[in-house]
Amino acid sequence: MLKVTLKDKIIDYIKNNKELQYLGFENDFRVKFLAQGEYNINFTIYCGEKKYVFRVNTGSQIDVKSQIRYEFEALKRLEISGVTPKVFFVDDTKKYFNYGILIMEFLDGRPLEYDKDLDKAAYIFSKIHSLDLNKIDISNFIVEEKIFTDRVNEGKKLLKDFLVEPKVNKDIKKFFYRFLEWAEENKWKEKYFTDYKWHVINNTEVNSHNFIIGDKKSYLIDWEKPVLSDPCQDLTQFLAPTTTLWKADYILSVEEKEQFFKEYTKGLGGIDNQIRDRVRLYMPYLYLRALSWCAFAYLEYQKPDKDIKNMDTFKKIRAYLDIDFMRTLLKEYIGDI
Numbered sequence: 001m002l003k004v005t006l007k008d009k010i011i012d013y014i015k016n017n018k019e020l021q022y023l024g025f026e027n028d029f030r031v032k033f034l035a036q037g038e039y040n041i042n043f044t045i046y047c048g049e050k051k052y053v054f055r056v057n058t059g060s061q062i063d064v065k066s067q068i069r070y071e072f073e074a075l076k077r078l079e080i081s082g083v084t085p086k087v088f089f090v091d092d093t094k095k096y097f098n099y100g101i102l103i104m105e106f107l108d109g110r111p112l113e114y115d116k117d118l119d120k121a122a123y124i125f126s127k128i129h130s131l132d133l134n135k136i137d138i139s140n141f142i143v144e145e146k147i148f149t150d151r152v153n154e155g156k157k158l159l160k161d162f163l164v165e166p167k168v169n170k171d172i173k174k175f176f177y178r179f180l181e182w183a184e185e186n187k188w189k190e191k192y193f194t195d196y197k198w199h200v201i202n203n204t205e206v207n208s209h210n211f212i213i214g215d216k217k218s219y220l221i222d223w224e225k226p227v228l229s230d231p232c233q234d235l236t237q238f239l240a241p242t243t244t245l246w247k248a249d250y251i252l253s254v255e256e257k258e259q260f261f262k263e264y265t266k267g268l269g270g271i272d273n274q275i276r277d278r279v280r281l282y283m284p285y286l287y288l289r290a291l292s293w294c295a296f297a298y299l300e301y302q303k304p305d306k307d308i309k310n311m312d313t314f315k316k317i318r319a320y321l322d323i324d325f326m327r328t329l330l331k332e333y334i335g336d337i
Contacts, residue, residue, distance in 0.1 A: 068100030126267025
């Protein structure tokens with residue numbers, strides 16, 4: 001398996017890289033597999049009392065020259081928030097590994113639990129979303145001004161092969177054709193977000209396992225594809241059933257969502273900016289992103305040469321592509337489809 005091969009290469013890489021000496025690596029350091037996502041494999045480096053995360057990037061969801069450097073630069077700028085990991089080293093040359101690599105601090109804690117940690121999540125979002133972008137070099141970030149148009153274009157790209165795959169159920173194809181048609185016809189409503197512009201740094205992958213909840217401090221990790229855009233991007237994704245069901249099989253109640261919004265605006269010093277309306281407007285376009293990605297990933301999982309395959313993820317992808325599940329999600333926002 002790839003993670004076994006990588007472990008030996010990481011040990012050799014650290015031993016022979018003088019640039020890493022300042023981190024205090026000694027000959028007795030240890031490397032242990034930590035976790036993997038769809039596009040990254042992570043290892044823990046134990047060095048005396050210090051611990052680091054060694055992150056190996058195996059793929060990208062965004063069109064940037066170097067995925068791992070994009071993440072590194074984003075984390076450098078986010079460091080002042082106090083709720084993201086510190087990063088120490090990046091290597092995107094691919095001279096030793098076939099992948100880009102990143103070394104960051106190891107954060108102790110557990111994944112977020114929706115029934116316990118909503119206030120902590122609201123605080124984290126408010127700390128990130130209140131960063132003064134005029135005092136940060138944001139030139140590296142992708143900017144999304146037209147968030148409905150961006151989701152439509154993204155959906156078309158993700159669904160390109162899925163919609164012509166002979167093995168895909170015809171009713172599911174028909175569903176996505178109708179969904180794309182609705183999204184195209186209604187994207188003019190994004191004018192709200194350009195008329196009342198509010199840009200912050202969005203993580204764009206805010207599932208429960210991308211939060212580290214610690215005894216004293218909590219953090220948001222996994223900054224593969226952040227963008228500058230309306231905060232509704234992160235908040236909508238965080239609150240949506242497609243996210244809360246992903247790792248935790250949890251659906252937030254109306255009361256829980258309202259408490260989250262109150263804590264979030266409290267963290268912003270009382271600034272509201274109609275965030276509830278923004279989230280409601282964006283929700284069907286968030287669903288377009290989530291479900292289109294599932295369709296894309298479903299085909300990816302059929303390929304024998306895919307570097308990372310998480311079978312729990314594949315099971316969830318198949319569940320999300322159930323036509324009754326998808327129709328139920330959208331009914332409140334766009335009616336029957």
